[in-house]
Amino acid sequence: EIVLTQSPATLSFSPGERATLSCRASQSVSTDLAWYQQKPGQAPRLLIYDASIRGTGIPARFSGSGSGTDFTLTISSLEPEDFAVYYCQQRSNGLTFGGGTKVEIK
Amino acid sequence: QVQLVESGGGVVQPGRSLRLSCAASGFIFSNYAMHWVRQAPGKGLQWVAVISYDDSNKFYLGAVKGRFTISRDNSNNTMYLQMKSLRAEDTAIYYCARGQYGSGSFLDYWGQGSPVTVSS
Numbered sequence: 294e295i296v297l298t299q300s301p302a303t304l305s306f307s308p309g310e311r312a313t314l315s316c317r318a319s320q321s322v323s324t325d326l327a328w329y330q331q332k333p334g335q336a337p338r339l340l341i342y343d344a345s346i347r348g349t350g351i352p353a354r355f356s357g358s359g360s361g362t363d364f365t366l367t368i369s370s371l372e373p374e375d376f377a378v379y380y381c382q383q384r385s386n387g388l389t390f391g392g393g394t395k396v397e398i399k
Numbered sequence: 400q401v402q403l404v405e406s407g408g409g410v411v412q413p414g415r416s417l418r419l420s421c422a423a424s425g426f427i428f429s430n431y432a433m434h435w436v437r438q439a440p441g442k443g444l445q446w447v448a449v450i451s452y453d454d455s456n457k458f459y460l461g462a463v464k465g466r467f468t469i470s471r472d473n474s475n476n477t478m479y480l481q482m483k484s485l486r487a488e489d490t491a492i493y494y495c496a497r498g499q500y501g502s503g504s505f506l507d508y509w510g511q512g513s514p515v516t517v518s519s
Contacts, residue, residue: 327505329444336494336509337444348507380444384504387458388434390444 295319297381297391305399312368314394316381321361325385328357328366331393332377340379341366371396401425401508403495408513411485419513421478421495429453429473432498434506435480437491437515445491449498450478463489485517 296319306312316326324344329337339348341357344364354369368375376398381391407419421433435447448459448469457469468481478495492514496506 325504329506331444336511337506338509339499339505339507342499342502342505342507382444382446382505384502388446388449388504390446393443 295322295383295386295389297383297389299379299381299391299394301394302392303395303397305397306371307399308371308373310371312371312375312396314366314368314379314396316359316364316366316391318362318364318383318385320386322383322385324360325383326357326359326364327382327384328355329380329382330375330377331380337380368396401497403497403508403510405493405495405510405513408493408515410516410518412519413486413517415485416481416483417485417515418482419480419493419495419515421480421510423476423478423497426497428471428476431500432503433469433471433478434496434498435469435478436494436496436506436509437489438494438512439488439491442491447493448480449504451503482515485515487517489515490517491515 298317326344328341331337345357378393378395380393402424404422434449450469466484471478492512494512495510497508499505499507
């Protein structure tokens with residue numbers, strides 16, 4: 294099983310700041326990686342797939358990069374609605390999620 | 400617009416069974432793989448099962464293999480998750496999700512979830 298590690302578990306930012314989130318795979322997943330956003334009480338939403346392609350209707354401030362084992366989700370300027378939990382997911386071998394990173398207001 | 404609506408969740412005793420349903424609308428259901436994903440209280444996301452668009456392939460999380468069965472009815476645009484021999488550790492919100500067209504394994508639309516509590 295491919296394990297995805299997201300650390301740290303929590304990041305604190307002020308609105309307007311740039312946020313960089315990390316996801317590391319236990320073995321190469323090529324670019325078979327997605328990012329999701331989940332707000333309290335809501336279902337997850339697909340933000341990025343194939344490591345760097347934005348999903349339908351996703352604002353341009355969200356971008357993804359990486360390949361192999363190291364991936365990054367960047368939010369260029371945090372809006373109030375961006376404070377949430379973010380999960381990475383791989384589909385290279387089965388389907389697994391990372392443990393999530395909570396982006397909280399500083 | 401794409402809609403996925405889960406139903407069938409509730410409180411059940413350990414060892415008992417429950418069947419979840421996922422009613423789909425707003426897209427050609429028979430063209431898409433469909434998934435179940437769960438989230439235990441206060442925890443992260445855990446993929447549970449997938450069924451191919453034509454019901455020809457099914458795959459499961461190891462912890463539920465032999466206890467859970469995924470199925471679909473393309474004539475009624477509905478997917479199911481039959482859960483047997485339920486355990487306390489199966490307690491979670493169960494989401495149905497659509498596999499993205501093509502890859503099938505990125506989840507582009509999700510329902511709002513159906514809570515399942517396994518407790519005596």
